[in-house]
Amino acid sequence: MDAVRIHGAVATKVKAMESKLLSNDDYLNLLRMKSITECAQYLKEKTGYGRVLADVDVDTVHRGALEGHIKKNIIYNIDKIIHYYSGSYKEFINTFFAKYEIDDLKDLAREVYKKGKIENYEDNVFIGKYSKAEPSKILAAKSVGDIIVALKDTVFEKYTSHLLDDNRRENLFRFEMALDMAYYSILQREWGKLSPEDQETIRYVYGTIGDVLNIQWIYRGKKFYNIEPEILLNYTIKLYNRLNFKKIKELCYEGSLSQFLDKARQTYYDFLFKNDETIDIYMDRRMHRYLYYYLQKIDQYTKMNLINVVAYILFLEFEARDIISIIEIIRYDVPEDEGKKYLIKNIH
């Protein structure tokens, strides 16, 4: 009964909103577009993105700005959902903004680290959305340190301020990692306040997300950065489903890459490591596509649960990623059939 009270109205709303997600045909049409302008025009006139693109001049819009508008669609839809919730549920939905804002902050930190200033920020539309930080302050940063200072008096301060007094080296990597850890700690804090039924499904789903992220992290850490096992382990996310701490630790301490791959191919997530040559190209896509269909299944079989809303928001996120991929596919003239392989959604 309680679940109906909490989720009844929003479940209906979300079902209606799901119907506005792009269809298979939309994807095909978009893939056949010849330019970014055509693509923007199609999104504006034929899809649910019309609202966020209403004031955009499709003839002059460039890639970064268009990506920003596409991400704004996520904000628009999450804001709509948030109205249906109160208290701890509202806070939990808000953590999505924490996640997106952290992605943007990391993006900007990378930019300022490379260039000493921030020039391109049109697609970083989430800045301040969760933390309530003043975007202009962050955009004025001349170093990663400045960003940390600009985050003073926000929820992120607690997780990042200690990076400042330690001036041994201003470290982009540390900042990124601290923010990622901040997200998972905020996430876990917030879901602790949900009803037991919702917590159970949320923990389960995020456990799976944690699994794929962890195994991907260990693989990349070993292959590209040669990170020591202790440190690999410390940076793993404490969200487990099929791969618990013990298994993750074993994977971290595998001596060589090939030993790791042998071991990883014995896990449930062997599909990520199919065919040595394509591992790196498709890893992200494989991971997201797996989660996409995994969530669809769960969404279908679970009723009156927070996971329905979470799934929808993640679908929105995947869709935004796909559109951004399509824009790149168009820009770099990738043939349609080849392009499809980079999309999260399986287009046929």
Added chain:
Amino acid sequence: MAVEKMKTVGIVGRIADMDRICRSIVLNGSMHMLNALSEINSNYFKISASEENIEAIEESSHIRPYNASKDFGKDEQIIKSLNDIFDFQPSIDAGSIGIDYDYAQLINAMKEEYDAVKELWDEIEKKNKLVEEKKNYIKNLSYMKNVDMDIGQLLNLKYLKLRLFVISRESYGRLKGNYENIPSLVLKVAATDDNIIVMSVAPQCFDDEIERLFTSLNYQELKLPVGYSGTAQEIIEKLTGEIKNILNEIKGLKEQVQKHRGDISPAIKKAYSVLMLEKKVEIVKREAAMGKKLFFLFGYVPKSKVKRLQKELWDYFGSRIILVIDDAPVKEMAKSPPTKFKNNWIIRPFEALIRMYGLPSYDEVDPTIFFGLSYMLLFGAMFGDLGQGFVILLAGLYLTYRKKSASFGGVLSRLGGSSMVFGLLYGSVFGNEHVIPALFIRPMANINTMLILAIGLGVILMTISFLYSLINNWKRRNIEEGIFGREGLVGFLFFLTLIFTAANSYLKLADIPLSVLISIMAVLLLLNVFKEPISNLIKGSNRLYKEKITDYYTEAGFGVVETLLSFLSNTISFIRVGAFALNHAGLYLAFETMAEMINSGFGGALVLVLGNIIIIGLEGLIVFIQGLRLEYYELFSKYYSGNGVEYTPIRLNS
């Protein structure tokens, strides 16, 4: 008692005089600035064509915005530091500064003063930092109080390195899960709410690895002092002694600084006032329009203040300035004139409640007097009690004089007074109806009379609202709404007929057949339906409808239903005034009964006191809100738009 009349004032002066003219305006403090550029472009600003105005007219067609903004950040910083150093409260002294000062010179003098004390002050700051650092060491060491060994020795080892880290509980969990692979001794020494403090001792050669490892655990290092020996407790004691010495030194230095204090006080005060004035001047300038040699400023000034402004400007600048003063026209300007309340002290506090809804626009009658009086009446009628009213009165006075909340305190004390008057009329003291006689009526004994009187009061108040609405529409020369509108003459007549019909069927006042009354109302409603075409015919405009005809009549049709419903419901809504008067007595009755049920004198008295507190707090609040609702919804919707802009003149102290 209305909205104060405004004049428009245009000022044309030479750019060379600009600073001084702007200073006079700020010091005068009565001008509500408008953007001169947009006013000149809107063609309202006209200068009469005479010989002395030729230059101004010529330049007014080649204007650009003022855009040389000054940055006062550094100057402000200097004055703030001086105020901090000498421990002055920054205060503005408008009287002494005048307009003929050299800003740069004043600030330079301040810079010199600042440089003179800066060295001493830096020394103090440095020592303060040292104290902070040592305090920090003490805090960090205090985590190690339970480690019973010579920390000093550990800190000075050649081949091993001791470090103290704070990590989150979660990170600590990870660390524990992987102890066997870490090249360091790790000891948990203390814990706080979220964090664990660990001590790590590792060979120097592993220090980089330790650093990386703890980095991955998101650590924060706690610094420990070098060069001390003994246990944590012993080192803390040593540090405390050192802090004491440094504090003494700081005290000595501060005394040296303070020797300058007496001489510099007036200068700082003046510099501070000047700085504040210059900042305001900058705001004035931003609204200016610049020509080649002349500049233009534009604003509203209340009628009563124009003379003084005019005199001041003429005294200073004489013929070098052109003033264009005119009555504020409502429609031609780019922005309508601002509103300044002008009310006597009895009803002034109620302005705050009006403000909450919206300020009266310039062409609207100020509703404060009607609002204030009717609100007092409504509150008193609903919450009539001599004793409880007195408590509210006291609370209001307390807020006004102790908490300096003049508006809310003022409202409360007036409502309390009104409640006391009605307490006398109802014969009620702290709920008790046996102590004093009722001068007018006892609500509980005359329930029906109370309810009918309440509706009667509502009819009277609504009638007054209609009159206000008629005046407002007259002022705007709005035929459509003023004559045919629902809140206009037609609506008013309809309302009166409706009330009369209802009263007549009950009281048999006059022998008019019901059919006649209904036909009158029908005609009035039809007039209301056709208000737009009729008024357009009268005005002779050649377009009868602004929108599509079907749309208009659909809307008008529903309008009729709404008119009927809302007039009825608005009137009946006032029944709550009677109901709350009853409720008030009833609530007390409940507490009285409870008090009697407790068979002890003291317990009974306690219940009565408690009851009174609840009645004042809870019912007082409800009645406050219900009264406000009647005002805002039932009455304001009839006559008040509240679209005004507040009069905010540029002045030094604000």
